[in-house]
Amino acid sequence: MASLLKVDALTGVTTAGSISVTGEGNSTTTNLQQGLAKAFISFDGTGTVSIDTSFNISTLTDNAAADYSIAYTNNVSTSNHPVTGSNIGSSETNYLGYICSDGVAQATTGVTVHFVFYNGSDNNDQDPVHLVTNGGLA
């Protein structure tokens, strides 16, 4: 029988920040809170940067060509949280690039990223740029 739960908040009983969800194979469980993305953003990094869509992002800053910073609305618990990113090249020369940190240390409040063309030196503003943050909330 189909069921529907209407609720504004989910909290674990034994540990408030830990709820188990049965995985797709029906044999193991995964931690709901640990598996949820804690922030994401898709933005236009060309010209005056602008956010297309986002979650838990307070600000997007244009530092320089192909260099951007995002700040979280609710901070994450450790500076060592995973961030992954991608871009869709806007011209042929941008297809073989990738997103990296550009040597700027991560912080619990946000992260700075840089787009690098395959030759390791070109700085090209990108549209769109995607970033996803995982890890634990503060």
Next chain:
Amino acid sequence: MASELRVNTLKDAAGNNSIATSFVAGGSAKAWINFNGQSTPAARDSFNIASLTDNGTGDYTPAFTSSMGNGNYALGTFTAGNNTVATNSRSFGSGTKATGNHRIQIGYVSSTTGGLTLYDSEANDIVYQGDLA
């Protein structure tokens, strides 16, 4: 006392923002790791990662605590780099995906040949999406 709730759909108390629980399970990351790949590689923070093996320069194998359901899972990557230094402009290379672990190679791309030179990178992030076993 531990409890178990069986439900097909979640909504907020106003009856809006409906999401099927299958999307909660299917859309959640099943593992992630932030690790230092230099010297003795070690995870700084992780979820559902049992171990990290150093196979050689720029060559690592994270193993899952709870295995994935098949080898067709998706992953996103990120690595530290500085675009002003060629050896710091790093990229993730090809790897081998198994249900219990994932072998991945990290390096930088040559500006002259386009080839990948393996390199021990200090900060590396990987996030895994897919079905658990």
